[in-house]
Amino acid sequence: MARIIDEGKIQRIRESTIEFVVQNGYGGASISSIATRAGVAEGYLYRFYRSKHELVTKLLYSKIARIIEKLEDLLKTRSTIKEVVNELIGEFFIMAEESPEKIKFIHVLMHDYNFQVSDDQRQQIQDLCKQVVQMGVANGEIGSHITLEEAYGMVVIYPLEFINLRMKGFFGIGTWTSEDQLRVSEFSINALK
Secondary structure: OOOOOOHHHHHHHHHHHHHHHHHHOHHHOOHHHHHHHHOOOHHHHHHHOOOHHHHHHHHHHHHHHHHHHHHHHHHHHOOOHHHHHHHHHHHHHHHHHHOHHHHHHHHHHHOOOOOOOOHHHHHHHHHHHHHHHHHHHHHOOOOOOOOHHHHHHHHHHHHHHHHHHHHHOOOOOOOOOHHHHHHHHHHHHHHOO
16 A cells, blocks of 8 residues: 655655754754654654655755756846846845745755765756856857856855855845845856956
8 A cells, every 4th residue: 555645744854954954064964853853753754765865965956956947947038148147146045035044055065075966967057057158158248268167156156155144144244135136146247257
């Protein structure tokens, strides 16, 4: 007999995992603590995930997939790099406003050498960065000397770092405005010239 999957429990497991990783790092998030916070037995969690690493990895992949999908859509529907960059960075700020734990989760794992995007996602990101550079060069918005790493760094990494610094209140500022978002976009675009 097939077991019924309780989507509410699965969602609580995911949310608990994100919270523990953000609060305590990957090493500080045990299966036991995740299950307890989610209100499920450890055995229930293990029905869906073989290990903590698999659980965290799948969550990371899903968050990265959202960014990839957004960039793919923008490259298909926008005609300038300025539009693409403004809207992608806008998406990061929306994510930070609506789900700060999720953007913190991405940030924590970006800096943890135990985690990387999947090979497929890495290839997708490289292909998308190539499209960004090609479109930008063709439109005269990006210098022909800009590398894929530089494009990725300015369009993805810098905005996420800015948001993280604000969330931490690193420079005594813990919030941002729409003007801050525009400045981050302008800085990113100008760095690619």
